[in-house]
Amino acid sequence: MISVIGKIGLDFSAAAGSGVTVAIVGWLIVFAVLTLLVIVFTQIPKLIYYNTRKKLRQQNKQAVVTDDDLHIAGDVSAAISMALYMFFDEMHDEESNVITIKRVRKTYSPWSSKIYGLRTWPGK
Amino acid sequence: MKKLCLIIFAFVILLGNFAHANTDDDIAVLTKGKWVNKSDGYKVRENSDKTVERYKTIEFNIDHTFVMDSVKLKYTGEWRLIDDNIYLEFNDSDIKTKIAQFDNDKLVVGKDIYKGYSGAFAGLINFYEFTGIPNATLGHIIMVIIGLFFIFLAIRYNYEPLLLIPIGFGIIIGNIPFYQVAGFNLQLGIYEEGSVMSYLYFGVRQGIYPPLIFLGIGAMTDFSSLISNPKLMILGAAAQVGIFLTFIGALVLGFAPAEAGAIGIIGGADGPTAIFLASKLAPNLIGPIAIAAYSYMALVPIIQPPFMKLLITKKERLIRMKPPRSVSKLEKIMFPIVGLLLTAYISPSALPLLGMLFFGNLLKESTVTKRLADTARTSLIDIVTILLGITVGASTQADIFLTPQSLWIFGLGALSFIIATCGGLLFAKLMNVFLKGDNKINPLIGAAGVSAVPDSARVVQHEGLKADPTNHLLMHAMAPNVSGVIGSAVAAGVLLSFLM
Structure with missing residues (x-):
């Protein structure tokens, strides 16, 4: 291992020129791309909820509609979803409490009728 | 007696002559x-x-x-x-x-x-x-032991078993010694033209598998946490500092610029991206780079926690973050389309990766292509993972893999990973300086900026729970985690356009 390390020398001149430039510019580009995404996706909800905000303002002209009024926290919607799920899931428990016994009559089927058995003579 | 000796001597000489002459x-x-x-x-x-x-x-x-x-x-x-x-x-x-x-x-x-x-x-x-016996070398044995160690880590400690089992077994396959000599092709090994393994490895060499993996990742990733709190995306960019600092480090150590770029991307902690970039910039280093990237991804639970403890104070670890808002379907559908347009226009070299990632996500979020999304996130990604894992493992044939260069790549890869983790953590601390009230973020989630989906987010959750058993950070950590995927793909595109 020592011999391996010894074989590779440190060459700072290789990195000093274009290497550092590539690294700095490259990182800045990554930053710029993601910053752009941040800006766009911070503004998109505002555009989407523009109409809702407008309606709320019209209903109560004095009200100041903030983002928090429009956004529901994920755990709140999860709780509402769970409550709805449980409600609909338990609905079958509310039975009419009327118990009926209904006789089931079987309709006639010639399927197993003996008169069509093999022992009958054809054309008889 | 003397005569007898002479007779015997003459007889022997004659016999020898006769024998030779016969x-x-x-x-x-x-x-x-x-x-x-x-x-x-x-x-x-x-x-x-x-x-x-x-x-x-x-x-x-x-x-x-x-x-x-x-x-x-x-x-x-x-x-x-x-x-x-x-x-x-x-x-x-x-x-x-x-x-x-x-x-x-x-x-x-x-x-x-x-x-x-x-x-x-x-x-x-x-x-x-x-047979393998006369062709075996110490290198083959060392590599088989490494393969067995990978399998052990996967089964015993559950470290990325979906990756380490195929890679570990692939290492064993690739290091079964066989008859090799120049000009004689048995079509067995991964580096022998015409062999089955060589055909399967084609997908790695030509960078075909990584975009397919990204398609699957896109189809299984929920970007809601990121859309609900877009500022966390910046952490994904901050953590990419590891890529660029390691790039400089590799240049200093004497690697060619293209090779240095391929080595640096290990810090992106994204196996497919690392393979994609290495296949374009340094095809000769694909094996060690892929193995290093996947190994460190699997070792995230070991590498990251010490630096989290070192850089984040107990008080900071207790910070509770505001629960993410619920994201509308329209926003979820818009994200892959707008995301692709913005990122690919700036870094078109990363198009194969970004295109497939966002396409997969649109399949999921559109809700009308459920069958396609299901295939992408289950069968397709599984098939490609198997092929990728086994061929990357098999590419570590001892006589090609065990070189001083590989050791340096492993060293630089580890360094890259550590720098990326620290970069994310420190930037999260810096963000807190400017954020106020309940908008403050728990700096632990900065570590998730190194991509490695979803392992680094899981590590953040684990470390957060250690500090406060009721503070769940997983959803928050997923935001920098998935933005890390986008960030590392963009970084790969940038390096590709600079160095190719």
């Missing part, structure tokens, strides 16, 4: 069985300096023809016995006549010494030469 006996010895030579100096492959020992046989027939079975070719010709010399005249006009001589029970042809064996024994020698 041509029929020589022919009988010569044509019995096969003559086998073992000599060194055969190159393992064309561009390799390593040489190995190989067997060569000569079979002399009664009808004065002979067959010389060399490593690569079979030569035929005719032989003549004149005095003590056996003249071998080859049918191939390029080879000059060779003269062979008996030396006790051996046959000397030029510099090569042949021993006589029966045909059956010579066949056994031939079989033995083709």
